[in-house]
Amino acid sequence: MLADLLAWLEGTRVATWTRESPSLWAYPTVLTLHTVGLAIVVGVSAVVDLRLLGVARRVPLATLMPAFRLIAWGFLLNAVTGLLLLIADATMKMRQPVLYVKLALIALGLRCTVLARKEIRYGPVAPTSTVSPRASVIAMASLLLWAAAITAGRLMAYL
Amino acid sequence: MTSCRWTALGLAAALIATVPVIAHHSSAPFYDATKKIEAQGPVTKLLLRNPHSFLYFESEVNGKKVEWQVELGPAASLTRTGWTSDTLKPGTIVRVSGQPSRAEGSFGMCCARITRPDGSPITPGGRVTEEQQPPGGGLSR
Numbered sequence: 001m002l003a004d005l006l007a008w009l010e011g012t013r014v015a016t017w018t019r020e021s022p023s024l025w026a027y028p029t030v031l032t033l034h035t036v037g038l039a040i041v042v043g044v045s046a047v048v049d050l051r052l053l054g055v056a057r058r059v060p061l062a063t064l065m066p067a068f069r070l071i072a073w074g075f076l077l078n079a080v081t082g083l084l085l086l087i088a089d090a091t092m093k094m095r096q097p098v099l100y101v102k103l104a105l106i107a108l109g110l111r112c113t114v115l116a117r118k119e120i121r122y123g124p125v126a127p128t129s130t131v132s133p134r135a136s137v138i139a140m141a142s143l144l145l146w147a148a149a150i151t152a153g154r155l156m157a158y159l
Numbered sequence: 160m161t162s163c164r165w166t167a168l169g170l171a172a173a174l175i176a177t178v179p180v181i182a183h184h185s186s187a188p189f190y191d192a193t194k195k196i197e198a199q200g201p202v203t204k205l206l207l208r209n210p211h212s213f214l215y216f217e218s219e220v221n222g223k224k225v226e227w228q229v230e231l232g233p234a235a236s237l238t239r240t241g242w243t244s245d246t247l248k249p250g251t252i253v254r255v256s257g258q259p260s261r262a263e264g265s266f267g268m269c270c271a272r273i274t275r276p277d278g279s280p281i282t283p284g285g286r287v288t289e290e291q292q293p294p295g296g297g298l299s300r
Contacts, residue, residue, distance in 0.1 A: 018209070019208045019209055020207065020208050020209070020234060021209075021234070021235075022207070022234050022235055022237075022238035022239075023235065024235055026209065026235065027209030027210060027235055028209070028233075028235050031210070088209075158188055
């Protein structure tokens, strides 16, 4: 039943194209975009997290609000490209426990991003204001979770 | 707050230090580069796909017929060296030498040199060199 579903996913036209097309616009481009999306999501998140942890304290917290829109676009890019990479090899990848570890870490990382946004949106406005200990914990957790999510993603090639 | 800043910088440094370890997809975890094996036999199938292609062929090992799995580069690269999915039709005899799989009891090879039985290249004008088809070429397996 599950095996049938995975085989069907892998047999769809778009999955077959990703996996079997010799074009540089197929797999290589999808994988490259997945890496670019990763850089946007984790890179911009790290900027927010580091600011919450006290780096570049003169940057007013409120000015970071547009960062969350960037993170959302990066995440959308990676959800789409990630889905393509996943169904291209569904029978193998959907059986890898580390995939579910990676997805759980991404969910927790996103939760931190949402919490950080709340902290910034309703937090202090003054440019040099310090942030709450709660915000520091969120920021630290976010950095660690995204690093762990990247590691889990890389391990999919090995485990 | 200063201690927080140093913690953050330390963490960032730790993250950066981790990157070289995980950035490259090496064949070393799966194949033993210090060993070399060779086998010859008829092709059973050629799967030209991304991120890695696979060639399967049969040969006899210790009097028993086994199917070898040879890990090749991505379809996107192989087609640029003139390969197509029809390059090696089932039944074509190939000679393959490469690094053996580390998995006990398996018959896998990577980084293989694939030729006709007489040592001539597979594709007209093709290169016949060591590590003709490196296993890497993709970020992900």
